[in-house]
Amino acid sequence: MLDVAIVGGGICGLALARSLAAKGVSYALFEARDRLGGRVLTVENPTSGLRLDLGPTWFWPQTQGAITRLVGELGLEPFDQHDPGTALLMTDPEKAPAVQSAPGLHGGAQRLKGGMAALVAALAADLDPQTLHLGHVLRAVRDCGEAVELCFETGEGEIKIVARQLVLAVPPRLLDRDVAFAPTLPDFVSAAMRDTPTWMAASAKAVVGLADPPIWRAFGHSGNAFVVHDQAVLGEIFDACDAGAERGALGGFFALPPDSRAAFRSGLATLAKSQFAQLFGPSLDAGELHLQDWATENFTCTQADRAAGGAHPDYGARAFSQPLWNGKLFFGSSETAREGGGYVEGAINAAARIARHILPQQETPMTMEDVAGSPAERNARCLELFHEWVASRRAPAFAAYRQRLNFALSHGEREQLTQRAMLGAMEAIFADALSMIDELPFDHAGVAVERGRSDLTPKVQAAFDGFIQALLDAIIDFNRTSCALSNFPQEHKPAKDYVSATLRDIGAAWREFSLEANSRLIAKQRTPVDA
Structure with a gap:
């Protein structure tokens, strides 16, 4: 067996x-x-000689430790996603795209040699x-x-x-x-x-490879582009070249929803290639295109x-x-x-x-015996570890905001982009924080509870002092310099009432986190272990 x-x-x-x-x-x-x-899913592109990803493409070493360690352990070769240069923003199918500065659009993402x-x-x-x-x-x-x-x-x-x-x-x-x-x-x-x-399930992706070097780089473009008008076929485009960039390649996510893609199935590849060419020149017409519509995959x-x-x-x-x-x-x-x-x-x-x-x-998992001392000393050490963990989540929270924002933009969303992306990032942090509380061996025996609130709860809450405001400040600074958001005035420079509405939503999530954290701390009622 x-x-x-x-x-x-x-x-x-x-x-x-x-x-x-x-x-x-x-x-x-x-x-x-x-x-x-x-x-x-990585495909061979004979025209460019490249291996191009039609499924997951990137990982972020600064915030994703597990894959970064595994890549190193397996001896794989990562390289930085190409971001230097300007990005294109197309808001009108009848007009040329706007050229704007957009440094570090992919937030330090890396790809793997060989896909x-x-x-x-x-x-x-x-x-x-x-x-x-x-x-x-x-x-x-x-x-x-x-x-x-x-x-x-x-x-x-x-x-x-x-x-x-x-x-x-x-x-x-x-x-x-x-x-x-x-x-x-x-x-x-x-x-x-x-x-x-299911992540990616409703998504579709196109990649095109060229026999020639990436011409967009010669003109100072990064290969990043956003198409936000109603006739968009591809919503987000990126440079898909390998580390050497001897041959050009672009990738793009479809803006069309699954039903629309089905209606245009026979001409979908032609439409995608046409959009690549519209943005980065007629040389893209000679490229070899691959298309993957995950919505058609039963598995x-x-x-x-x-x-x-x-x-x-x-x-x-x-x-x-x-x-x-x-x-x-x-x-x-x-x-x-x-x-x-x-x-x-x-x-x-x-x-x-x-x-x-x-x-x-x-x-x-960490046990009571792993943290030496009296119950009060153990709780103090657990609080110290929790505060250290929360402090370590500041950069990942901002990275999560950017990933959610880019996802929303690439899927044609138009409303409350900042509000939903920031709320989602903070809700994920709060969920992880509850998991940390579960894992840490707090000892609630002997801890006072007044009107249903544990004395440990405000000490746990204190770990987040300044966290939300610092994230909001970083988000507002980022939005003001974002090429992708320049066509969304409310997102590009959020008004006070929009910021207030965002903070109200996060405040509601904070209250839910605090109540659940309090319940979990009280549930850790254990017989003290002698030091």
Whole structure:
């Protein structure tokens, strides 16, 4: 019998399999597609000789530690996303685009030599090929008491596998649509599965490669462009050259929603290439174009995802954080991660979380004994650690704001861009802060509670003193110099009433965080451990 069955051959499943293999745990990995990588998809472009990403493309070393460490560990070669130069902003299909300064538009993002598929290949290289099974579509899962039974649909018919533990490294919404669970999952888990959007599911991306060097750089352009008029085909465009830039390449995200893309399916590639050429010159007409519409992928997109839109979701629902079926059933995929959810970073963090459960000797949560001294001294140390953690989240909060803002712009959003992006970034920080409170071994025995409020609560709240205002100041400064926001006066230079409305929303999120933090601190009622 297998120790662990992993369903899903994307980054999360591969990273977990690599961790298990290193510890000698018997496992098998099952993937529905005929390739590994999931939403990571890198294509060869013969015209340019480049490998171009049609799925995840970037990672941010300053804020995404898990993927940065893994890239170094695997010996992969990162390089900076090209940003120097001016960006183009097209607001009218009949007029030439405006040229504006836009330094550091991608916020220090990096890419990988050979594309993101280089990460997939490096992870798979550490695995026994006989443990990898492609073309296996999971249809049913059953709790058998001491084990879990899986039923797969394959090209050779139905097969059943039994394992002691099961990891579902698949976006939760796909599992809710496609897999029958016996017994049925708790209502709160099923609801979380339905309510968790699959990242990228409704997106489409085009890349074009050239035989010639990137001509836009010769004219001082970065390759970044935003198209915000109603006839836009591609909403956001970026330089997709490799580190050497001997051949030119551009990438772009479609502004058209899934239904519109379906209506123009036969001419979609022509429309995309035409927009590249309109922005950066007729030489783009000679390029070789690749297009990937993730909304047409059954193993990525559900009907609910096709209808979805908006800002970056707040991933990492608590329903996915703990195993079910007496420790036999785990939920993975990037969407289950609190930190980096939706990105490759989140997939790696989800794999690490599951590995900590299956391989508890690797990284165990901090315990009371890890913080020496009396209960008061231990609580003081926990508060110190919490304050240090909050201080470390200032840069990631701003990076999260920019990522959410860019996502909203590339998806054609027009209203309350700053307000929604900042609120989403802060809500994610508050969710992570609650997780930190769970992990730190506060000892509430002997701590006073007055009118339902723990004496520890204001000390936890104090860690955020100045945090929101500093983030707001950084956002306003950034917005004033943003090329992408120059056509949105309310966002470019937010008025006082708009700033006040934004702060009211964040204030409501802060109150919710404070109440939940207070509840969790009081719940840490334990018998004091002698020093």
